[in-house]
Amino acid sequence: MSVSLQKSLYSAAVYTFERVAFLVPDIPPDAAQRQLPVEAVASITFSGPARGTLQLHAGDGLLPLITANMVGMDEPDEALQLDALGELANIICGQFLPALDSVSAFEHKPPEVFTGEAFSVDPPAVLSARAEIGLESSRADVLLFLYPDSRSES
Amino acid sequence: MGINVLLIDDSAVMRAMVLKSLQMSGVPLGAVHQAANGADGLAVLRQHWVDLILLDISMPFMRGDEMLEQMRADSALAALPVIVVSSERGTERVARMQELGAVHLPKPFTPEQLRDVVRDITGVRQ
Numbered sequence: 001m002s003v004s005l006q007k008s009l010y011s012a013a014v015y016t017f018e019r020v021a022f023l024v025p026d027i028p029p030d031a032a033q034r035q036l037p038v039e040a041v042a043s044i045t046f047s048g049p050a051r052g053t054l055q056l057h058a059g060d061g062l063l064p065l066i067t068a069n070m071v072g073m074d075e076p077d078e079a080l081q082l083d084a085l086g087e088l089a090n091i092i093c094g095q096f097l098p099a100l101d102s103v104s105a106f107e108h109k110p111p112e113v114f115t116g117e118a119f120s121v122d123p124p125a126v127l128s129a130r131a132e133i134g135l136e137s138s139r140a141d142v143l144l145f146l147y148p149d150s151r152s153e154s
Numbered sequence: 155m156g157i158n159v160l161l162i163d164d165s166a167v168m169r170a171m172v173l174k175s176l177q178m179s180g181v182p183l184g185a186v187h188q189a190a191n192g193a194d195g196l197a198v199l200r201q202h203w204v205d206l207i208l209l210d211i212s213m214p215f216m217r218g219d220e221m222l223e224q225m226r227a228d229s230a231l232a233a234l235p236v237i238v239v240s241s242e243r244g245t246e247r248v249a250r251m252q253e254l255g256a257v258h259l260p261k262p263f264t265p266e267q268l269r270d271v272v273r274d275i276t277g278v279r280q
Contacts, residue, residue: 019262020171071170084167091261094241105244110164110212 005129005144008099013131013142016092021066021135029134036060036139040082040115042089046108049101052125052146056089059139066135086111092142124148156184157278158203162195162218163210163239168261172208172239172268179269182278192221199231206276209256211240211247219247226254235275239263 010027017023026033036059043055058066063081068074070084089111097106125145133140159176161169169188176183187202189195193216198204211218218238225231236256242248248258259271272278 016262019264067167070167072174073170080166083165087165087167087171091241094243094261098243105242105246105248107245108242 002128005099006131009096009129009142009144010131010133012092012095012099013133013140016088016095017133017135017140020070020088020091022069023066023135026134027132029132029139033059033134033137033139034132038116038141039063040085040113042082042085042111042113044089044093044108044111046093046097046106048097048106049104050106050146052128052144054089054093054096055141055143055145056085056092057141057143058085059135059141062135062138062140065138082113082115086113096144156182157205157272157276158184158187160187160189160195160198160202160204160207162189162192162207162213162221164190164213165210166190168210168239175263175265175268176272178265179272180265181269181272192216192218192224195221196224199225199234204234206272207234207236208239209236211238211242211251217247219251222251222254222256237271237275 014025017025038057039060040058040063041055043053045053063085064076066088067076067081067084093108125147127143128146129144131142161172163169173186187198187204189198191213209218222236225234238248238251238256238258239261241261243260252258257271257275
């Protein structure tokens with residue numbers, strides 16, 4: 001994994017959680033946060049100067065927390081919670097992509113959100129950076145998968 | 155008198171967040187209408203007087219750039235101020251929408267940033 005990509009991924013994720021979900025991240029997450037199961041995953045594929053997927057994994061208990069903070073609602077329904085996770089992933093992706101190439105533009109697709117830990121990425125894509133973040137009593141992981149042949153080193 | 159706003163985004167969460175930012179920004183608001191895609195947005199424009207549109211790009215049924223193209227081709231809607239609210243940066247779609255007179259406000263943004271863009275594009279101060 002690239003150290004500089006990892007740093008940029010952390011930076012994009014922390015900025016987004018602070019500015020959009022009004023949560024102050026704990027880095028690294030503590031042992032209890034790490035043990036929480038993943039409740040849902042938001043996945044965004046992008047193309048342009050590099051091709052890949054960014055995934056935001058939400059630990060148990062995170063969805064109602066981020067949704068309440070984002071929309072100011074105490075008991076948001078499940079659809080709204082999954083919508084909130086997708087929007088956070090979307091914003092993290094938009095914040096992060098210039099770190100891959102700050103000159104050319106990327107196109108990214110709308111987020112797809114899955115519940116549970118079942119998700120997949122096409123085999124040629126490799127895990128290139130990962131940001132693990134504690135958020136109050138829960139956690140979030142941001143994973144970047146890149147297709148190795150799609151990125152020109154600059 | 156406040157400005158009548160149309161929020162167009164397929165995400166209910168984003169519509170709620172943009173509305174909250176508008177309310178916190180101090181921009182004088184009148185009626186606030188909402189739509190989940192460009193086609194529904196055009197339908198709202200046929201029924202209500204709107205002073206400002208905040209428009210997402212990627213949406214099902216009709217994207218924001220497609221809606222803006224249709225608005226600019228319609229003499230009744232051509233001059234309506236549009237703010238493009240999107241996490242996309244520097245894409246051809248954003249550039250095309252800017253060519254059509256829209257102002258791009260990348261996500262995330264603060265209520266103060268939103269207020270400044272609304273003031274610039276509408277001329278409304280208080």
